[in-house]
Amino acid sequence: MTTSVNNNSGGDQPQGSGNAQLARRRFLQKLGLMGAVAASYTLLEVQAKTAASSDKRWGLFIDTSKCSSGCDACVRGCNEEHGIDAGKDEHTRAQWIRKIDLTDNLTGAESSVPVMCQHCDSAPCVDVCPTGASFKRADGVVLVNKHTCIGCRYCMMACPYKARSFIHENLTDQKPSAPRGKGTVESCTLCVHRIDSDQNQQPACAVSCTDEAHSAIVFGDLNDPDSDISKKLKTVGGSQIRADLSLNTGVRYHGL
Amino acid sequence: MISGAGYFQPLKSAGNYLLWMALLALLVLAGGYCAYTMEHEGHHITGMNNSIVWGLPHVFAISLILAASGALNGATLSSVFGNKTYSPYARLSVVLSICLLIGGLIVLVLDLGRPDRLAVALTTYNFKSIFSWNIFLYTGFIAVGVLYLATMLEKSLQRFTQTMGVVALIWRIVLTTGTGSIFGFLVGRSALDSAILAPLFIALSLVMGSAVLALVMTWAGRWQSQTVSARTQHSFVRLLLWCVLAVLYFSIVHHLTNLYVAEHQSDEHNVLKGAFAVLFWFSHLALLGIVAALAFALKQGEGYLSTMKWHAVCAVSLIACTMILYAVIIGSQSTPQLLFPDKTITASTFGDGGIGPYLPSVWEWGLGIGGTALSLLLFGVVLRVLPITSTTQS
Amino acid sequence: MSLRLNLALLILPAALLLVMPGYADDNGPVIPPATYGDQCVADTDIMRKEHMSLLNHQRDETVIEGIRGEPFSLVSCVNCHAQNDNGGQPIRIDAKGQFCESCHTYAAVKIDCFTCHAALPEENAVIGSLQNNLPVASTYSNKQLLVMQSHKVAHKASHDYQRK
Numbered sequence: 001m002t003t004s005v006n007n008n009s010g011g012d013q014p015q016g017s018g019n020a021q022l023a024r025r026r027f028l029q030k031l032g033l034m035g036a037v038a039a040s041y042t043l044l045e046v047q048a049k050t051a052a053s054s055d056k057r058w059g060l061f062i063d064t065s066k067c068s069s070g071c072d073a074c075v076r077g078c079n080e081e082h083g084i085d086a087g088k089d090e091h092t093r094a095q096w097i098r099k100i101d102l103t104d105n106l107t108g109a110e111s112s113v114p115v116m117c118q119h120c121d122s123a124p125c126v127d128v129c130p131t132g133a134s135f136k137r138a139d140g141v142v143l144v145n146k147h148t149c150i151g152c153r154y155c156m157m158a159c160p161y162k163a164r165s166f167i168h169e170n171l172t173d174q175k176p177s178a179p180r181g182k183g184t185v186e187s188c189t190l191c192v193h194r195i196d197s198d199q200n201q202q203p204a205c206a207v208s209c210t211d212e213a214h215s216a217i218v219f220g221d222l223n224d225p226d227s228d229i230s231k232k233l234k235t236v237g238g239s240q241i242r243a244d245l246s247l248n249t250g251v252r253y254h255g256l
Numbered sequence: 257m258i259s260g261a262g263y264f265q266p267l268k269s270a271g272n273y274l275l276w277m278a279l280l281a282l283l284v285l286a287g288g289y290c291a292y293t294m295e296h297e298g299h300h301i302t303g304m305n306n307s308i309v310w311g312l313p314h315v316f317a318i319s320l321i322l323a324a325s326g327a328l329n330g331a332t333l334s335s336v337f338g339n340k341t342y343s344p345y346a347r348l349s350v351v352l353s354i355c356l357l358i359g360g361l362i363v364l365v366l367d368l369g370r371p372d373r374l375a376v377a378l379t380t381y382n383f384k385s386i387f388s389w390n391i392f393l394y395t396g397f398i399a400v401g402v403l404y405l406a407t408m409l410e411k412s413l414q415r416f417t418q419t420m421g422v423v424a425l426i427w428r429i430v431l432t433t434g435t436g437s438i439f440g441f442l443v444g445r446s447a448l449d450s451a452i453l454a455p456l457f458i459a460l461s462l463v464m465g466s467a468v469l470a471l472v473m474t475w476a477g478r479w480q481s482q483t484v485s486a487r488t489q490h491s492f493v494r495l496l497l498w499c500v501l502a503v504l505y506f507s508i509v510h511h512l513t514n515l516y517v518a519e520h521q522s523d524e525h526n527v528l529k530g531a532f533a534v535l536f537w538f539s540h541l542a543l544l545g546i547v548a549a550l551a552f553a554l555k556q557g558e559g560y561l562s563t564m565k566w567h568a569v570c571a572v573s574l575i576a577c578t579m580i581l582y583a584v585i586i587g588s589q590s591t592p593q594l595l596f597p598d599k600t601i602t603a604s605t606f607g608d609g610g611i612g613p614y615l616p617s618v619w620e621w622g623l624g625i626g627g628t629a630l631s632l633l634l635f636g637v638v639l640r641v642l643p644i645t646s647t648t649q650s
Numbered sequence: 651m652s653l654r655l656n657l658a659l660l661i662l663p664a665a666l667l668l669v670m671p672g673y674a675d676d677n678g679p680v681i682p683p684a685t686y687g688d689q690c691v692a693d694t695d696i697m698r699k700e701h702m703s704l705l706n707h708q709r710d711e712t713v714i715e716g717i718r719g720e721p722f723s724l725v726s727c728v729n730c731h732a733q734n735d736n737g738g739q740p741i742r743i744d745a746k747g748q749f750c751e752s753c754h755t756y757a758a759v760k761i762d763c764f765t766c767h768a769a770l771p772e773e774n775a776v777i778g779s780l781q782n783n784l785p786v787a788s789t790y791s792n793k794q795l796l797v798m799q800s801h802k803v804a805h806k807a808s809h810d811y812q813r814k
Binding site: 071072075089090091092093094095098099100101102103104105106110111115124126127128129130131132146147149150151152153155157158159160161162164166167168169170182183184185235241242245256 | 289295297298299300305306307309310368369370371373374376377380381382384385387388438441442443444445482549555589591594598599600601602603604605606607608612613
């Protein structure tokens with residue numbers, strides 16, 4: 001059990017903060033070459049304003065003592081948010097988040113947990129992706145860039161959490177904020193489209209859980225010691241699934 | 257190395273050559289249709305799913321790639337180790353190797369979710385991924401093979417044959433290590449997370465490559481109205497025997513160490529007693545049988561086996577090795593991933609804790625067989641255009 | 651070599667002949683007008699030529715860096731340019747005769763966006779995104795061109811960078 005959450009160490013990750021700075025600097029250099037000072041000001045403001053920053057590390061805290069076995073509000077909330085059809089075959093449809101019921105082998109204690117992408121700091125899916133489509137954002141969110149994903153599924157082989165889904169068939173009526181399509185791999189995005197636009201927003205699963213009056217899922221910035229999630233982790237503690245792999249996950253469970 | 261190998265010439269259209277080529281072309285077309293259907297409809301028409309993400313096409317592809325690496329045995333023994341017995345078959349060995357690799361790669365590419373983005377895979381790399389490295393190893397292997405062949409075909413270049421032979425040998429060992437490492441680096445799947453998969457894959461490649469080469473040698477020889485000499489067969493029998501022993505050794509060590517580690521109990525249960533037990537035991541007993549048969553042949557008849565028995569030995573070796581690969585690739589995925597070691601999963605909407613379901617569809621069979629046929633079709637065509645086959649026995 | 655040259659000489663005119671009919675009586679594609687707003691995020695000339703590089707640059711910024719709500723996003727395109735049918739229901743922007751389809755069919759360029767992206771506008775989002783994203787000044791074409799060019803450079807730079 002551990003509550004320490006390191007930020008991404010950068011270096012080997014393509015989207016570290018240093019890299020973002022570097023890209024920005026290069027970008028400005030090129031602009032300078034063009035002598036387009038006016039334009040560079042416009043774009044600089046735009047870039048500096050809203051890019052994901054490594055000052056933050058988004059994560060989830062899941063209190064299993066508050067999670068109830070019969071409830072799948074988080075799953076339904078996620079499916080609704082991303083236009084996932086839950087009516088299809090469970091092995092070929094997308095499963096961004098799923099509920100698992102557990103019984104302790106020694107004590108017989110029962111628990112129920114939602115499992116989704118754990119947003120690892122050292123994500124195996126990012127390491128194995130041949131094209132770099134599987135990547136980690138500066139703020140720790142692990143995503144698939146579906147524009148460069150070739151659908152090889154090596155990330156799914158590598159994921160210890162069975163958290164990724166391959167789209168097996170043609171999709172229609174996608175949501176504007178959740179582009180999804182046949183032949184690429186996808187997984188929980190921590191609802192980046194929500195948290196990017198407004199930092200007070202919560203991922204759909206957390207909202208649904210709160211609406212159900214369980215409040216078992218807390219979303220927040222693991223780097224900020226004053227955030228709700230950091231305080232929770234500090235006071236009640238939280239462990240990682242497969243902590244033995246030393247992946248430093250962004251999703252932590254209390255009561256596992 | 258060419259000395260003593262006699263004359264080489266392109267294959268004359270004899271016997272049932274055209275019939276074979278037509279049959280292979282049909283299989284290739286059928287494979288193309290299967291691939292098109294898979295891409296058009298999406299992978300839901302295959303047996304693959306989000307639990308078993310790599311299926312039969314990958315077994316075919318990896319088998320072809322391993323066989324490609326191993327098929328170079330003939331050329332290596334001839335030009336690197338100076339074994340003249342194989343000199344007449346050195347060119348054949350290189351061509352076969354290149355063709356098998358192309359077939360394997362085509363299957364791999366056509367199984368992608370977005371094969372239209374092949375250009376992305378060839379231009380955007382993540383060098384932390386062993387897959388990226390393999391893209392270079394595979395394309396580089398084809399280039400090395402073509403150069404190697406050129407040093408054999410062109411008289412003025414023949415002084416480089418040995419050097420290229422060494423380069424090709426090193427390249428294929430690295431390539432097979434890379435292929436084994438695709439599976440050996442997966443921390444999330446306990447059945448695969450082992451460095452011994454790389455040497456196991458090398459051993460498998462030696463058996464599969466030798467077996468294919470031996471089968472193809474008689475196939476091509478028949479059209480030249482030739483038979484493989486007793487001396488060549490004797491050498492081949494010893495080669496195959498050692499390679500099969502290597503496979504058994506690495507496989508047994510792999511499973512014995514896994515049996516010792518509590519974490520791997522459920523993986524081993526699945527492979528040795530569960531859904532993949534038939535595959536495991538059949539393949540290993542078959543290989544044991546082959547060891548016995550070959551050892552007996554060497555002791556009694558100096559390695560002599562009737563053509564039919566020899567072909568049977570090669571075919572069974574190939575099938576057994578493919579079964580081992582099937583158990584490694586698909587068996588490892590069907591074993592549930594252990595998320596909660598101290599707990600029993602009582603309910604899940606995604607089959608957690610259960611054996612992953614997989615039944616290959618006709619489309620996957622079609623794609624795999626089509627890729628294999630493409631390898632052989634290419635091979636047959638090259639045999640007709642280039643002076644590959646030898647007119648004298650050794 | 652000479653055979654190849656001959657082949658090329660044969661094929662080129664043949665190819666020209668094949669495409670010639672496309673130019674007969676050419677009045678260009680019939681592109682429906684935008685449903686909302688009277689000014690696009692850049693001049694029409696620029697948008698016609700450069701929309702893909704603008705979109706691609708915006709795409710990389712959004713996916714990789716999480717920069718959202720910027721003018722050159724595909725969602726914004728759809729929001730303004732998707733038309734409504736007689737019943738007031740929005741029509742897919744890639745449907746026959748619609749904004750994207752009409753021009754792409756004319757230019758014989760396949761659209762690869764809408765197998766994954768929504769081809770229908772966001773619900774109740776049009777007005778808000780318009781106000782946020784539209785350029786304010788009216789004398790834009792020069793500056794816009796600069797912005798656009800720098801986008802292209804930036805796009806290339808970010809690609810070069812990713813490749814490294």
